[in-house]
Amino acid sequence: MTLLQVYQTLYQHYGPQSWWPADSPFEVMVGAILTQNTAWNNVEKAITLLRSNHALSAQSILNTPTSELAEWIRPSGYFNIKSERLKNFCTWFLEHGGLSALNKLDTEALRHALLAVKGIGPETADDMLLYAFQRPVFVIDAYTRRIFSRLQMINGEEGYEGLRHYFEQGLADYQDKVSLFNEYHALIVIHAKMHCSKRPSCESCPLESMCDFQRHTT
C-alpha cells in the first residue's frame, strides 16, 4: 500500500474538499489558532463573531482589549489562552510586514518564524504554511497518526518531524504538491470524522480492506 493509493481511495470516495474554509489567508491563520484541540463547528461561531465585530484583521485584533476579544472567541473554547495567542500572532504578523513581506521568505525560514510565536506549534504552523501561504508542507495531526498506524504504514510513535518527512518523501514524485497536500490532509480529517474517531464506525469505510483496526482492539 502506498501513500498515493490511500489518497486516491479517499479522493474517489469523498471527492474534493476545497479547503481551507475561509475568505482570506489571514482568516485561515486565525482559524488555525482557534481550532487547536477544538471542533471546527465551534470555531465557525467564533469567527462569525469576530467578523461581526470587524475584528478579522491584525490591527483590529490588536486594538481590541484582550478581555473583549476573549468574549468574542468564547465559543471556540480555551478563550483566555487563545485570545493571548491571537494577539501574539498579530503582533508578529505586523512586525514582519504582513502577508506580502512574509510571502517573500522561503518555506523553511517562514516555518521557523511561525514556530517562534508563543501559541503556534508544528501543526498550527503547517496549517498556515499549506493553507494560507500555499507552501508544500504536509500537515500531521492525531487523525493522521491513528489512520496510518491502523493501516500499519507507521507505528504511531514517531515524532512530528519524522512523520512529516515520511509523508513528504513518500509523495516526492508528485507534481503539484500544494494541491495534493491540501486535499490529502482535508480528506484525512473528513474521513476520520466519519470512520476513525476514537469510537470508530467501520461499516462501509472506504479503507476497510486495508485497515487493521480489529486486530488492534481485540
Place this chain on the structure above:
DNA sequence: ACCCAGGGTCATA
C-alpha cells in the same frame, strides 16, 4: 453524565 474535538505550553523528573 461522559467523551471528544482540525494543540500547545509549562513544570517536573
Place this chain on the structure above:
DNA sequence: TATGACCATGGG
C-alpha cells in the same frame, strides 16, 4: 526526552 496538568466550549 517524556510524561502530566492545564486550558474550556459545544455536540453526540
